Amino acid sequence: MHAALETRGLCKNFGALTVAEQIDFRLEAGARHALIGPNGAGKTTFINMLSGRFAPSSGQILLAGEDVTALGQVARVKRGLARTFQISMLFKNATVVDNVAFAVAERAGVAWRMLRPARAYREVVDESMALLETLGLTQDARLRVAELSYGKQRLVEIAIALGLRPRVLLLDEPAAGVPTSESQRILEVLDALPEEIAILIIEHDMDLVFRFATRITVLAQGKVLIAGTPAEIAADKEVHEIYLGERHA
């Protein structure tokens, strides 16, 4: 059985700066996998390589066993790989439902249609509304995204990715910057995601990580330090040093 997503010897240099070094990584089908590490460990760069935004300097990326290293972002999305962004990357002046519908329409292959009004594509509108409903955003569907609270914007971020019906979902700090009152809601949403989606999450909130993930990989200075179950990670001395070291610094 192929992993949902796998990297082999993945490297990335920006000039003399190495941000990813020989990363071997497996995301199993249906996994709840967290990627943690101190700031500057190369987590977001790793996600950017997985999603196809950056090309790796060397190494391979396999999506369900298929080598996608040379493919662009669009082709990877077509193969079921979706991501969210750490800093909100939404269509700020569009309505909430349009934000999701843009993604649904691309996936459904109707985004090129020029003659019938968008509203006539009921299946796109209905699916987008249904997604908003599962995330509890029905009330906000007609508002502009810029009018939403930050926590709700983070939910829209997830809704857009779900609109692509991914098999692999990369979540880049879904709860970053969200007040505690709203982060609970985000965790509920994450818990309710369909089981068949393999999820890789980057997160700084360790409570969230240990409640959500069944497997954790620790990245430090562009290298995999250790991978294991939450219990193994929690017991590891080196991980403690890194996190404690960071706090002291």
Place this chain on the structure above:
Amino acid sequence: MQDFLSSLVNVAFHGIAYGMILYLISVGLSVTMGLMGFANLAHGVFAMAGGYMMLSAMSGLDVPFPLAIVGAFVAVALASMVLERFLYSRLYSAGELEQVLFTIGLIFMSVALARLVYGPLPQPVFIPGYLKGQIHLLGSGFPAYRVFLIVFSVALAGLLWFGVERTRWGAMVRATVDYRLMAQSLGINTARLFTLTFGLGSGLAALGGALGAEIIAVQPTYPFEHLVYFLIVVAVGGLGSLRGPFVAALLIGVFDTACKYWVPEFGSFFIYVATIAVLLWRPEGLFGKAT
């Protein structure tokens, strides 16, 4: 053969003189675009203002040439700093479209003002007596004024290079071009840095406009007519560097002069085609950093 050689020398000489003027005018544009990310299409206005100021000071008030030049530099630099503080700075975070529209608006206003004050015709050019005549070198004669232009501009470019590479101000400019947020968190007062740099860039443009009045005629349509060339220098050279616009300005000055000398029937056709080719090959310009 002799003829060809001497025309080659001539084209190179006049091309370099033209290129140096383009450099003086455009370097400020390149730095401000790289530093502040502001698409200032109205940069040519400062060059035109410098030209008008110098020429009217010399003809109307009998101000001596060196003083008129310095005066143009100082006056335009100060005026542009006021503009930057009160208008430009409000649009740093606005979109590219707003910046383009705003600066096109400034061009329209300045073109109208110039026509109102000076009339539609090009201004007569004054060259001081001691810079008239020819300098003989290697068997050919060169106009003394243009020799002065080249020497002066090269000296200025050297000074500028020194300023950016070797002074604290230069270090701050470079740091801010490369890492805006980091510079701010280091406590660099970017607002003041922007104003000063903007003033210096506009002052240099005024110098270029004043010194180059003999090459690029000073007339109301100036900021529109030559905008394409200033932008070509900046785009081809690459944003935010000193070397980029210098090399680009020289290349364009010489190439344009050569085209107009040997194939005048094609006008600026080849310059545009070459620009398109360069930008397709390197969208960030010859010396720009890839983003």
Place this chain on the structure above:
Amino acid sequence: MKHAGGYIADSRIRAIEWLPWAFALLCYYAAPSYLSLGSYILTMILFALSLDLILGYGGIITLGHSAYFGTGAYVAGIVAVRLTGEPLVGLLAGALAAGVLGLVTGMIILRTRGLALLMLTLAITSVCFEVANKATSLTGGADGLGGFSLLPILGLFRFDMFGKTAYLYCLAILFASWWLVRKLVYSPFGASLTGVRENNLRMHAVGAPVYQRLVASYTISATLAGLAGALLTQTTQFVGLNALGFQLSGELIVMLVLGGVGRIYGAFVGPLVYLVLQDYLAKRFPEYWYFGIGAMLVLVVLFARGGILGIIDAGILRLRRKS
């Protein structure tokens, strides 16, 4: 900014949208001596509409849209001189030529962004200008191209000296183009363009072929610009180099911004107000006119980003809140 379109927008034509057409017909009867100005305004509305499609919806900033307008204008002129005086043939040829140029140049320049893109649009217009300037045998060079006569449209409607046919001809073409643009704006394609303008990177991340989509909209826009150019040639029976000039592109942007970018009817209001004012003021006070235009641009950018229609919208909103 408020944009039409999207997945929940009602795409049916509202009553108020018939207003411009009623007004245009009213002008036809009420102001017969201004019909040639009217034709010019209708032509520029079409041109502004084409720009709005890529600037307002695609977010592409171009200083070179006159390249396509001029191409359409010259091709229509050349067809009339060398091939046939049938207006519709010239019109289609002009639009087609501009569309092909838009496709080819769009494929080249839309790979870049920012300053390079701005510069490339300028350079392409400049190249077209130089070509038209030098290809004297075909284009008449600096003297322009004129002295051709047109046959009646479809053999039925003869161009009259009062400009009545010309006016209605422009109106019909504009109406058809408006209908098409409106369809596009409300379609999924139009919605995806809004997405590209709002957030190009995110659009990539949802699997949208952004580049192809921009090239497609650029081509459509160029075709419409060419249509406008061809109309100008046919209604004035002359085409000159200024149809390709950078100045025209600048003026076009001014008109669109004045009306309101990214709203279909901004392209209607802007040229109307601008050209009527120009006709009235520019000849008498040219300096003040240009100064006023510049000042207006600066003020719009600083205080009223939505243009005239934006101001009206804000006014209506305020009234509603009060009541």
